[in-house]
Structure formats: structure tokens, C-alpha cells
Amino acid sequence: MTTSVVSPVTPLTENIAVRARGLTKVYGTGDAQVTALDHVDVEFGKGQFTAIMGPSGSGKSTLMHLLAGLDSATSGQAWIGNTEITTLNDKALTNLRRDRIGFVFQQFNLLPMLTAEQNIVLPVELGGGKVDKAWFNQLAEVLDIKQRLGHRPSEMSGGQQQRVAIARALLSKPDVVFADEPTGNLDARSGAQVLDFLRRSVKELGSTIIMVTHDPAAASFANRVILLADGHIAGEIANPTAEAVLAGLDAVSGIRPTENAASSVVSTGSTTGNAFGGRNA
Ligand code: ADP
DSSP: OOOOOOOOOOOTTTTEEEEEEEEEEEESSGGGOEEEEEEEEEEEETTOEEEEEOSTTSSHHHHHHHHTTSSOOSEEEEEETTEEGGGOOHHHHHHHHHHHEEEEOSSOOOOTTSOHHHHHHHHHHHTTOOOOHHHHHHHHHHTTOGGGTTOOGGGSOHHHHHHHHHHHHHTTOOSEEEEESTTTTSOHHHHHHHHHHHHHHHHHHOOOEEEEOSOHHHHTTSSEEEEEETTEEEEEEESOOHHHHHHHHHHHTTOOGGGOHHHHHOEEOOSTTOOSOOTTO
């Protein structure tokens, strides 16, 4: 008689960095009630650069805040890797954000009295961790800030400051980096450089980045665009070009989700020819 060997089942979530199921957020009560997110199901792959886009008020910030554990859901579930974050208490969420999530904001949020290097290592050192020097050097290399490490923020351009902020977000090797309008404070040229560095971080360092932006040209640097409309996922675009994103945005604006906007806007563009400086740049 032979013993059957059951091979371990590969979890479906193996390549998924962030996931939401039925994620819903309702603000206010009664007449003032707003459903900002309405049963959103979405997945973000590891080692992918995804942009979240949609008209103003479509729920982009709300989705990002819920996925990053910065705000609580009304109902539904969200996971970072295999950790369900929608059931964590405040302390566990604080630890999860510190250990497993990186943030890049429109305002660079660097401390003015510290050098670039001190800013980059600060969160890891405050958390009691040890800086991985080889990884630090690799980040400085890929983000092209080696010559700026001894400079204070006031001695750097906006683009350089944002690259320092990206290095700070990546130093702890987070499972995912959330970037909220990372080029919102930059001119078109520095914005394009920062986006190119974000893309390189994904390609060369294996980072996972989820970026909220209103700018089709910025979104065209991502591997994939998720389109939100009225608190629903209204479509997605693989390998987006700025033109494909604009067309997708036009298609979802004003369309009710029951009309199945998704099927009409799923398209594949090309990542080439995505010169920054599109309609909203
Ligand atoms: P976006 O980032 O796409 O502009 P938001 O996620 O900020 O959209 O907002 C989605 C909807 O939720 C909007 O109708 C907005 O007015 C509403 N909303 C967002 N935050 C709050 C809040 N704190 N209180 C009440 N309504 C809110």
C-alpha cells in the first residue's frame, strides 16, 4: 500500500501584495451620507507598479487610506499579503504601517534639519531596526542621490527631495509603497524623472508601488491603471499610455457601474512613448 503525498496547495495570494474584497466606506449619516467606496474587489500584484485613477470624488484617496490601514472600513475586508488589516486594532495597525508599508506623499515631508542620509535612515532607526547598508547603497544608486546624501532638503531640488523620500520609503523593504500624487509638487521634467525612478524601483529592486494620481501622463509610467468611478472599480488598463488612460477616464466619467464600464475600457497600450507633459501635466 502506498502513502499518498499531498503536495502543499499554493495559496492563491502568493503573488498578491494587497487585496480588497467587498471594501465599503460610508461617511456621515442620514441625508449627509456618502458612499465613498462601494463593495470594491481588487488585487495588486507583487513587483507591480499600479496607478489608481478616476474623477475627483471617485474614491481614490479613500481606497488608498483603507488599503494602507490609515482609515477603517465600514464593511468588507482588506489584506496586506496574508494579513487581514480590517480586523487589526490600532496598535497592530501602527506596527504594520511601520514595518510593512512605505509612504510617499505630495509634500516630501523631509525633516529640514537633517541631511538626506539622516532622513532616509530615520524611520528604520526610530523603529529600533538596523540599516542594511548594501540595500541603502543600492537605493541611493538607483535613485541617483549618492551625491546628495550630505545635503539638507533646502539644498536640494524638489525632484531630488522626492527621490530621497522614495529611498526613505523603500529602506525597510516594505511589502508595498503607497504614493499619493508623488509628482503633484513637481514641474513636468522633475515629475517625469521621479516617475522613472519609481518605475526603476519596481523593475530593478522588485518593489511594489500603488500610486494615486489624477494625471494620465503620470499614470502611463505604471504597469497597470485601475479606474475608479463613483466608488466602484470601473475598469483597468494594462501597459497604459497617456492616451489610453485619457480615453479610459472619458469612458468612465458619468457612467454608472451597472453599465459595465469595465469591459469597455480594458485595453492594452504600450509603455513606450509616454512623454510626461500630457493634458493635465
Ligand atoms: P478622490 O480621492 O477620488 O477625489 P475621495 O476618496 O476623497 O475621492 O472621496 C470620495 C467621496 O467621499 C467624495 O464624495 C468625498 O466628498 C467623500 N468624502 C471623502 N472624505 C470624507 C469625509 N471625511 N467625510 C465625508 N465625506 C468624505
